[in-house]
Amino acid sequence: MLDRKFVRNDPEALRKGIKDKGVDFNLDLFYQLDKDRRELIQKSEDLKQSRNIVSKEISQLKKEKKDAADLIEKMKVTSNTIKKIDGNLKILSEKLCELELAIPNLPHKSVPIGKNEQDSILIRSWGDPFRNDLEIVPHWEIGEKLGLLDLEAGSTISGSGFVVFRGDGALLSRALVNLMLDIHRDHGYEEVSIPYIVNRDSMIGTGQLPKMADDMYHCETDDLYCIPTAEVPLTNLLRGRVLPAEQLPVKLTAYSPCFRREAGSYGKDTRGLIRVHQFDKVEMVKAVLPETSYEELELLLKDACGVLEILDIPYRVIELCSGDLSFAAAKCYDLETYAPAAAKWLEVSSCSNFEDFQARRAKIKFRKEKGGGTQFVHTLNGSGLALPRIIATIFELYQTPTGKVRVPDALVQYMGGKEYLEG
């Protein structure tokens, strides 16, 4: 959510930001409803004030054992009017909130303006993605062949887009999670274990709802949602809190499975591990002082890159253009690794600064000094990292001429000393 004062006072900046983000939004309707709402509030509150005053008179009269029937009659009318106005006001406010929740965050001024990924900018790259000059077997083939991956079992059990890892494939997943969590702990993140199913308020708090409703797995009976990322529970861990300034930055990390319906993506990137409905991920979340959030974004990016470097997996950093930014983000870097078989760069991490957009929705504040006022924090998050594509890259990049897959050095100790993967 944006600051309503800003929204009212600077319609031009807002219009431009929404356009740069490539979002379609009826701002005029919003302004009209906002104006109507304020008029109704004024009317209702004037009446309430007079009601409060007269009620006191009535109580005074009663105390003096005088007759108050006249005033009571009058107030009956007033009360009914208030009820009517408040009824309308409620409808109007709900409509306005609904609209307001659909206003995207605006791009930071440093973000390149553009429509889609073609306009995003390559910031830098690390390592040689083509260093393995073998005829590379696609990860879905070598995975199946070595007994690390069972795609058919996944669809039998659940459906297409669900995968089963077996043997060292499963162990590799667990090893990656452990390695990542250990790295982040070393960098001062608190490790948290969180629920994977959350309520509606949490989903609204981080901005997945209402916009992304179709992409969520939803338990209707209880109105609960399977999380699409640990960002949701991690950020909502702070929901409604007022943090002392000296506690900032708050840095959290958690492993979780992520559930995504990927509605509308069928047929796209469907081979193997590239796009699945359930995957493992380690996530980092920060709540920081507003004036530090862009420095913190760079640090977050560095933390995410660090994981790839330790695994010795080549990557590149993309700065997303305005049109490619997610709904809630003001600025975002994507980390991509190269999958030789698909000849594609794949996103394995997304590091974003949401400024106070999420904090406003989730009511996360801080207090500058004791007794002072409160202010919204800035929130950031980044994957560190999403597993399946990393695994795909390992299966392909770490292939040996003898048809094996080598374990990246940093993972050997997490794999009980194993150097090659087998089923």
Next chain:
RNA sequence: GGAGAGGUGGCCGAGCGGCUGAAGGCAUCCGCCUGCUAAGCGGUUGUAGGGGUUAUUCUCUACCGAGGGUUCGAAUCCCUCCCUCUCCGCCA
């Protein structure tokens, strides 16, 4: 799932349908006093949304778990829901 208890300000805790934004205590901050320390005295300290003034403040409205209802008027009465605690049952 069954039975009971409870949810009030930063915390603890009182509260007859009107005089309660809310007693009392603790904590906070400010000042006074006391030759250290401790204590004492007086004052102060919520959030949100409107409106006027504007980088000072003023004013109104709402908020006592949430949402409805009764009433001229509700923290206080009624209904629904949520959460916490205790006991029982059930299952990891």
